[in-house]
Amino acid sequence: MRRPFVVVTGLSGAGRATALNVLDDLGYVAVDNVPLPLLDDLMRSTGGDAGEKARPLALGIDTRTFGFDARELVARIGELRKHPALAVRLLFLDADTETLQRRYTETRRPHPMAPDRPVVDSIIEERRQIGWMRESADVSLDTSSLSPHRLKQILAGHFSLGLSVGTRISVMSFSFRRGLPRESDLVFDARFLKNPHYDPALKPLTGRDPAVAAFIATDPDYHPFVDRLKGLIGPLLPRFDAEGKSYLTIAIGCTGGKHRSVALAEELADWLRSAGRSVTLSHRDVGAAGEAGGAG
Known part of the structure; x- marks a missing residue:
């Protein structure tokens, strides 16, 4: 070695x-x-x-x-x-x-x-x-x-000096209002989905809360979009492995970085883990979105 x-x-x-x-x-x-x-x-x-x-x-x-x-x-x-x-x-x-x-x-x-x-x-x-x-x-x-x-x-x-398990993946949510993550390799926009920000019961919550995730999933375009996203990312991963890419950052954005991007990032991270991938998950602007009162 x-x-x-x-x-x-x-x-x-x-x-x-x-x-x-x-x-x-x-x-x-x-x-x-x-x-x-x-x-x-x-x-x-x-x-x-x-x-x-x-x-x-x-x-x-x-x-x-x-x-x-x-x-x-x-x-x-x-x-x-x-x-x-x-x-x-x-x-x-x-x-x-x-x-x-x-x-x-x-x-x-x-x-x-x-x-x-x-x-x-x-x-x-x-x-x-x-x-x-x-x-x-x-x-x-x-x-x-x-x-x-x-x-x-x-x-x-x-x-990392640990045993290589292929490309390590970071999935993160963010607010477009606060700028693109400069470390991102792949960026996807979730701003077209139904926005929980305008529901008084959901506004204080985040995309990690089941009620928010369920609300976003009622958008008729949500599941087709998730399926296409997985269909795009899935075939890329073996190619990244073959090229020796050690780390991949996938960033999902919405307006405030609190609701839609968070829920989508959570689902994407779960899917990647279920496929045996090494995944870290972070939500860059959840706290900032709450403080600023930005639409999620």
Whole structure:
């Protein structure tokens, strides 16, 4: 079995340290800011003694790292991918400029690119220099709207060291009003279904409540839509498995993310589990929808 080796890079402030902590929790030897010339020494020192299995390795490296060169890093990863004893993957973390600027403002840390210039200028310059690396990445994540818990879920889906059971699937509901989940692979719209928001008895509930699910299921288009959805997704899963896709996020949206999308996500997750799939289920905007009073 090949030794897992994850290289974590991306824009400063996009979550590299958090990702390394998650990988450490998953069982990797997680090391940050090791210059490329020392990479061979690091791999040997964590390779295991005689009779021991080499430890999975996660390496954080970005523009803060001494002597960092993006093109040299990509070239080196390309060489390592040819090594028969290694399973090398590049994780690139990104976030929108506004989010990165806010994170630096909150932490009051100087940006490594140009500590004497406005943060936004540094972010733009760093994106210009290394943004192209995401095209070489095996996994690219935009962390702008991801909570630490959600990021951990996604990273565990991609990089878990457990026995592979095919593509791991995340099913989530969301509110279109609050924007598309950036980590989604497949997005479906449930806004055409009957809306429980306008029933006073159902409005305070969510799609997890049987009464709400039963109400939505009375829509004459509900069951045909669910059947078509399963007919679309079902044949795709073996193809994702064959391509080696480790993690798939299916997002179901409605107006407020509280009723229709939640009920549909619950049904879809149950169906996938009954088919023997590894599934995590989350409802991104249930609390937010209730607080905002948005139609579900």
